[in-house]
Amino acid sequence: MKKLLIVPVIIVSFASAKAYTQADRIQDMQKMAQAMQDIQTGFFYNNLDIVKDGVKTLEDTIIKVRPIKSEIENTDIYEKWLNNSLKMTNKIKKKITQKAKDIKEHFEAGDPKQALQAYSKITQQCLKCHVNIRKW
Ligand code: HEC
Secondary structure: OOOOOOOOOOOOOOOOHOOOHHHHHHHHHHHHHHHHHHHHHHHHHHOOOHHHHHHHHHHHHOOOOOHHHHHHOOOHHHHHHOOHHHHHHHHHHHHHHHHHHHHHHHHHHOOOHHHHHHHHHHHHHHHHHHHHHOOO
């Protein structure tokens, strides 16, 4: 009887082409920083369209932010905890999305004070991730 040797074939995945890279994340971060500036400009010029545009960019971008491949694959538990705190990341993302919506709603309703409060809560969340996850 012939023995069939099944050789596991390691398929080089093309996933890396789609993976979220550090370059992607840096770009998303810069987009969000710009969006935050735009929102602030909208506040100062009392321009709802500018605020709305900034909020939309922020919402569209924050959903993309996640740990990059090398962080996910890092098996060192401590490093993983630091870099890949997915639970926390998701919580922060949810908050930013919610507060972005609040900015738009309050500003639209003629309550820039509340809009500004939501804005500063977003800033806190940005820094929370930078400080806790990045140790910046
Ligand atoms: C879930 C975590 C997380 C959140 C939330 C987050 N950041 Fe970041 N941010 C990072 C990481 C990680 C880097 C480092 C990127 C890298 O070098 O890989 C970074 C880098 C940056 C940078 C520097 C980019 C560069 O050119 O090097 C800016 C600007 C920035 N973030 C802005 C923001 C703003 C504005 C927000 C909130 C709207 C925000 N970030 C929210 C994780 C986060």
